[in-house]
Amino acid sequence: MAERVLEVAGLRAGYGPAEVLFGVELTLARGEVAALMGRNGAGKTTTLKAIMGLLPPRAGSVRFAGRDIAGLASFRIARMGLGYVPEDRRIFTDLTVMENLEVGRRGGAGGSAWTPERLFAIFPNLAEMRSRRAGAMSGGEQQMLTIARTLMGNPLAVLLDEPSEGLAPVIVEQMAEAVLSMKAEGISVLVSEQNLDFAATVADRALILEKGTVRWEGSIAALEADEDVRRAYLTV
Amino acid sequence: MDWDFLLVQSLSGLASASSLFVIASGLTIVFGVTRIVNFAHGSFYMLGAYVAVTVVPWLLEFDRSPWLFFVGVLVSALAVGAMGVAMEMLLLRRIYRVPELFQLLATFGVVLIVQDLVLLVWGPVDITGPRAPGMRHAVYIFDQRFPAYELFLIFVGPAVLGLLWLLMHRTRFGVLIRAATQDREMVGALGVNQAMLFTGTLFLGAALAGLGGALQIPRVSANPQMDLSIITEAFVVTVIGGMGSVPGAFLAAVLIGQLQAFGVLIFPKITLVLVFLLMAAVLVVKPWGLLGRPEAAAGRAVLPEGILDPGPLDLAGKLLAAAGLAGVLALPLLDAYAVKVGTEVLILALAAFSLNFLVGNGGIVSFGHAAYFGLGAYGAGLLVTRLGVPMEPALLAAPLAGGAFAALFGFFVVRLSGIYLAMLTLAFAQIAYAVVFQWVEVTGGDNGLVGVWPSSWAASREVYHYLVAAVTLAAIIGLRRVIHAPFGATLRAARDSAQRADAIGVDVRTHRWLGFMLAGTAAGLAGGLYAFSKGSIDPTLLGIPMSVDFLSMLLLGGIQSVLGPIAGAAALHAIKDFFLPLTDHWRLFMGLSIIAMVLVFPRGLAGAWASIRRRSA
Numbered sequence: 071m072a073e074r075v076l077e078v079a080g081l082r083a084g085y086g087p088a089e090v091l092f093g094v095e096l097t098l099a100r101g102e103v104a105a106l107m108g109r110n111g112a113g114k115t116t117t118l119k120a121i122m123g124l125l126p127p128r129a130g131s132v133r134f135a136g137r138d139i140a141g142l143a144s145f146r147i148a149r150m151g152l153g154y155v156p157e158d159r160r161i162f163t164d165l166t167v168m169e170n171l172e173v174g175r176r177g178g179a180g181g182s183a184w185t186p187e188r189l190f191a192i193f194p195n196l197a198e199m200r201s202r203r204a205g206a207m208s209g210g211e212q213q214m215l216t217i218a219r220t221l222m223g224n225p226l227a228v229l230l231d232e233p234s235e236g237l238a239p240v241i242v243e244q245m246a247e248a249v250l251s252m253k254a255e256g257i258s259v260l261v262s263e264q265n266l267d268f269a270a271t272v273a274d275r276a277l278i279l280e281k282g283t284v285r286w287e288g289s290i291a292a293l294e295a296d297e298d299v300r301r302a303y304l305t306v
Numbered sequence: 307m308d309w310d311f312l313l314v315q316s317l318s319g320l321a322s323a324s325s326l327f328v329i330a331s332g333l334t335i336v337f338g339v340t341r342i343v344n345f346a347h348g349s350f351y352m353l354g355a356y357v358a359v360t361v362v363p364w365l366l367e368f369d370r371s372p373w374l375f376f377v378g379v380l381v382s383a384l385a386v387g388a389m390g391v392a393m394e395m396l397l398l399r400r401i402y403r404v405p406e407l408f409q410l411l412a413t414f415g416v417v418l419i420v421q422d423l424v425l426l427v428w429g430p431v432d433i434t435g436p437r438a439p440g441m442r443h444a445v446y447i448f449d450q451r452f453p454a455y456e457l458f459l460i461f462v463g464p465a466v467l468g469l470l471w472l473l474m475h476r477t478r479f480g481v482l483i484r485a486a487t488q489d490r491e492m493v494g495a496l497g498v499n500q501a502m503l504f505t506g507t508l509f510l511g512a513a514l515a516g517l518g519g520a521l522q523i524p525r526v527s528a529n530p531q532m533d534l535s536i537i538t539e540a541f542v543v544t545v546i547g548g549m550g551s552v553p554g555a556f557l558a559a560v561l562i563g564q565l566q567a568f569g570v571l572i573f574p575k576i577t578l579v580l581v582f583l584l585m586a587a588v589l590v591v592k593p594w595g596l597l598g599r600p601e602a603a604a605g606r607a608v609l610p611e612g613i614l615d616p617g618p619l620d621l622a623g624k625l626l627a628a629a630g631l632a633g634v635l636a637l638p639l640l641d642a643y644a645v646k647v648g649t650e651v652l653i654l655a656l657a658a659f660s661l662n663f664l665v666g667n668g669g670i671v672s673f674g675h676a677a678y679f680g681l682g683a684y685g686a687g688l689l690v691t692r693l694g695v696p697m698e699p700a701l702l703a704a705p706l707a708g709g710a711f712a713a714l715f716g717f718f719v720v721r722l723s724g725i726y727l728a729m730l731t732l733a734f735a736q737i738a739y740a741v742v743f744q745w746v747e748v749t750g751g752d753n754g755l756v757g758v759w760p761s762s763w764a765a766s767r768e769v770y771h772y773l774v775a776a777v778t779l780a781a782i783i784g785l786r787r788v789i790h791a792p793f794g795a796t797l798r799a800a801r802d803s804a805q806r807a808d809a810i811g812v813d814v815r816t817h818r819w820l821g822f823m824l825a826g827t828a829a830g831l832a833g834g835l836y837a838f839s840k841g842s843i844d845p846t847l848l849g850i851p852m853s854v855d856f857l858s859m860l861l862l863g864g865i866q867s868v869l870g871p872i873a874g875a876a877a878l879h880a881i882k883d884f885f886l887p888l889t890d891h892w893r894l895f896m897g898l899s900i901i902a903m904v905l906v907f908p909r910g911l912a913g914a915w916a917s918i919r920r921r922s923a
Contacts, residue, residue, distance in 0.1 A: 122495055144494045145494045145495070145497050149497045154496075156492065160492045162492075164484060165481065165488075169475075169481045169484075173496055173498070174497075176496070219496065
């Protein structure tokens with residue numbers, strides 16, 4: 071197997087008295103796109119937050135680029151080259167598009183040097199509204215901006231939380247293209263996703279979470295072929 | 307009235323607006339990023355003035371040039387900025403995640419410490435600063451004389467606004483500050499070290515307060531009371547403008563400056579009241595201020611702090627309560643001094659208990675509870691001294707006065723939540739304080755009124771002690787029953803989630819209003835009892851330090867516990883009574899104690915008691 075950029079073992083996390091993750095195990099290879107799938111409440115977002123240090127892990131190890139990052143402050147993790155795109159967008163609505171990108175700008179550990187101009191090539195909609203207040207943009211444009219903002223940090227790998235949620239089909243297609251361009255740049259991506267079509271378009275591999283543990287792992291093709299697994303863990 | 311005069315009046319309003327804006331902009335920036343309302347901002351302002359009256363004359367020895375004057379002012383501002391950095395690194399970064407109430411108290415602890423340090427370094431006498439060379443003269447505007455320095459100040463405000471705009475929009479630091487004002491956590495996830503950002507913000511905020519203070523030295527002499535007088539005004543400006551909004555602070559400062567300049571012509575004595583009325587009116591129409599935004603849910607992960615599950619007393623609790631009661635009854639067997647202290651403790655315990663009914667049970671963090679205590683005291687005291695009413699009906703009037711004003715102020719207060727609510731309660735308390743302080747003919751002003759004595763049957767210390775014990779214990783037991791009753795549970799539900807309580811059909815606003823009135827009534831009763839125990843009333847009963855004392859009792863006793871505040875009242879009053887006479891630096895001592903309590907055991911005495919029992923169980 072290729073070099074692993076992210077290795078998570080025995081990860082436990084939760085909110086107050088509520089336990090959500092019960093020993094999540096997962097790996098992400100360099101240059102790979104893996105889809106973290108599962109129903110609502112399975113623990114997808116919590117897994118990404120715990121890896122990113124936004125939620126303190128209660129047990130387990132998280133190794134990123136060969137270093138143990140469990141328990142570090144999220145800004146330190148980000149500086150090592152792990153990017154994070156939250157599910158609810160969380161753009162800075164009072165700031166302009168260019169200012170949002172400025173907040174994300176960082177030398178970064180990744181090889182490629184992203185500039186606003188290169189990002190605008192991927193997200194042409196954003197190019198037309200550089201000085202627009204981000205709060206005045208549509209949901210799809212805001213989602214593009216969150217991804218672009220994270221890429222400004224030149225990450226080695228990106229945690230992408232539900233990028234297709236609540237977006238129009240034409241925007242979802244653009245999101246898929248954006249993930250594929252990240253992959254083409256050699257960025258590893260762990261994308262949490264409920265939509266199998268989207269996952270099949272962008273990912274090489276799928277991991278299925280249920281009740282806070284990884285229940286199934288395999289190639290996208292295998293998942294598409296296995297109706298029992300899909301019925302057990304994905305379909306509503 | 308002629309137009310020249312009105313113009314000059316308006317210009318002088320602009321000059322005060324400018325000064326106020328410079329100070330308030332720092333407060334609002336610090337709040338925006340750190341979400342901490344920094345009481346010590348007024349202390350930074352005071353330090354700015356004191357450093358400037360030291361540095362500027364020294365510089366002017368070399369050359370009496372206007373330039374050196376301004377170099378001195380800037381040096382003072384930077385020095386105060388450095389003090390802000392120290393405060394962030396030593397204190398604030400340890401309390402970003404504690405509940406707002408504790409943050410406010412901790413920064414108030416800094417206020418007390420700075421007050422004593424200023425007295426130590428500069429002494430108690432006011433220090434008059436030099437006037438700005440080249441700006442001592444007056445200019446003529448039409449036929450009216452107007453001081454040149456005031457004219458200069460008018461331009462400082464817009465200049466600072468412009469520079470802040472450039473900083474916020476044209477530098478990376480500024481863009482990061484604006485981003486962090488909205489979503490700190492996300493800024494961290496993008497790789498920004500928040501610690502550096504927060505330290506930088508405190509430098510900026512404190513330097514602005516220092517600049518504001520240093521610029522005042524030609525107008526007012528540096529004095530040890532500047533901190534609390536300016537902080538209330540700065541709070542009002544930031545709340546009216548919208549907390550976190552710099553342009554909002556500018557707008558609000560201009561409004562207030564004009565209101566004061568013209569208000570003084572019409573109602574010379576109640577300009578302060580006008581300002582607070584403006585604040586109340588703005589908050590009712592726009593609860594987040596003129597240019598503020600509703601607080602985002604993101605970025606704040608603090609569980610509600612307060613009474614969780616008020617069960618019945620267990621055996622140990624019953625024994626403790628019985629021991630307390632026995633102590634209260636047996637006190638007159640000791641000396642007269644112990645009776646006096648015991649009586650005061652009982653009264654303060656009722657006040658603290660009523661405050662925790664709001665704070666711990668209702669999540670309504672009142673920063674002006676002393677108002678209802680003081681209004682109760684004045685209600686009873688005025689009846690006795692002005693109308694010759696005997697003690698018994700006057701004691702009935704005290705809770706009515708507290709309750710009536712709680713109903714009036716509470717009507718506005720319960721429309722808000724969180725830090726805005728705390729600021730509004732503080733503002734109303736300051737209105738009450740200002741009226742009592744300024745309405746000399748009726749209230750006796752600063753000196754207060756003497757001769758508030760009990761009826762002859764209750765005149766002996768011991769009898770009055772038993773009277774107080776009976777009344778306060780009955781009131782406390784009654785309030786405790788309300789906490790246990792469905793009404794108390796409804797208030798807790800509204801505290802934990804106003805939205806969800808609303809969704810299951812609870813009229814949150816009315817319940818809170820009733821709760822506010824009830825707490826005000828109880829505090830008023832305590833105030834009435836206090837007036838008769840002292841024999842006199844004065845405005846300090848309504849002041850900020852008194853409100854902070856009550857909050858400290860909660861902090862000391864533990865706001866999660868129903869009966870903890872009683873222990874807190876006893877402990878705090880005993881400590882004050884015992885230690886204060888021993889030291890000249892009681893503020894330093896109190897400030898350090900408050901900070902230590904916030905940092906070391908935020909659950910108070912009741913929390914410590916609970917954890918001891920858990921360990922032994």
